[in-house]
């Protein structure tokens with residue numbers, strides 16, 4: 437299948453791929469932002485030295501290719517304590533409200549390799565809330581979830597995660613929460629204990645629990661407005677009354693119909709509370 | 713505000729700051745274009761040029777938000793830490809995928825996606841910088857029928873970026889700072 441010259445996919449061909457992929461694999465990419473999706477598919481063509489015809493053949497005929505393609509399409513870049521000020525906002529503006537609940541359920545939607553989930557767990561430990569908390573980390577990509585479950589990260593990355601942690605206003609040290617071994621670090625068992633990672637597709641799957649807190653950061657940017665609105669509805673229906681929805685700095689509920697059911701808690705990090 | 717039919721992109725890196733300020737200061741109060749500025753800056757030390765300029769010039773200069781319209785008579789800045797893309801429905805979208813040429817936002821990504829949507833109604837300026845981001849983007853802008861301009865390496869504080877684009881692309885317009893500023897001053 438290897439081709440010598442590079443093949444470029446057009447928007448029209450992209451649409452054909454999306455349609456075909458949806459039909460044969462059940463993965464629905466129709467609500468993804470077109471230009472970034474096109475770049476991701478182009479990347480697969482380049483890596484695999486395929487043209488569009490090859491790609492269609494592989495989608496139709498090789499079942500394992502379908503999962504591979506879906507995983508390659510997703511962007512999994514993440515960090516522990518990414519946007520340190522966001523975690524400071526959780527500490528100051530959100531978690532104090534949750535102290536009165538005897539049981540707390542958190543959902544990190546689109547958690548990638550797990551760093552965001554472990555950051556949240558650490559924050560909950562520091563606030564004395566972790567013993568009554570449970571965190572669900574979900575993603576469409578099964579292979580990043582494998583990494584998340586292992587909880588092993590290269591020391592190189594841990595170094596910049598520590599900088600983030602220090603900037604988040606925590607007084608401890610990130611090294612209190614992991615054990616270094618050779619070139620890697622494993623997150624300690626007491627951080628890992630109240631967490632479940634499982635596969636969930638925000639575009640097509642349904643409610644699976646009720647939460648006091650949902651975070652979904654750097655995921656909705658890959659969706660068009662329509663799919664974003666659908667996912668906002670899913671989150672709304674998955675939140676208890678007065679539960680929190682945290683979208684991060686670039687994804688906003690403002691100007692969406694559903695905003696009338698929420699109150700803004702923190703504008704910079706798009707943290708909202710369900711009020712009706 | 714209606715969507716812009718034409719787009720002008722300005723990409724810069726190290727040493728481009730002053731010229732970008734001069735460009736924006738020279739703009740007329742109304743123009744039919746959307747202008748999008750993309751500069752490499754450290755997301756951890758956010759310098760809010762757009763806010764400072766907006767206050768001084770009494771006009772909206774905003775960060776390009778995810779899924780927002782690309783409108784006429786507007787000046788947008790790419791947010792630090794994310795790639796900025798143009799969608800077929802003439803909205804922006806953001807993407808946090810890997811850095812390209814050590815950069816995110818990547819000038820190449822913005823230039824390429826904008827060129828593909830706006831075709832000959834896309835013009836791009838590449839200014840001072842210490843890396844090669846923008847070279848591929850400028851090529852696509854030209855390939856799709858748009859116009860490409862590069863700051864003269866003689867005047868650029870860091871010549872690598874404009875020089876790289878000039879070397880890789882034929883028939884590129886090389887402009888002095890004064891020519892660049894006049895271009896923007898005369899926009900309608």
Ligand SMILES: C[S@@+](CC[C@H](N)C(=O)[O-])C[C@H]1O[C@@H](n2cnc3c(N)ncnc32)[C@H](O)[C@@H]1O
Pocket residue numbers: 510511512513514515518545546547548549552574575576577580636637638639640652653654655658808
């Ligand atoms: C850039 S990562 C964000 C990770 C983390 N939330 C953060 O902000 O650092 C985006 C994640 O969204 C996931 N994703 C993309 N489409 C999805 C979908 N339809 N359902 C669930 N997760 C999805 C990707 O697999 C990827 O791991």
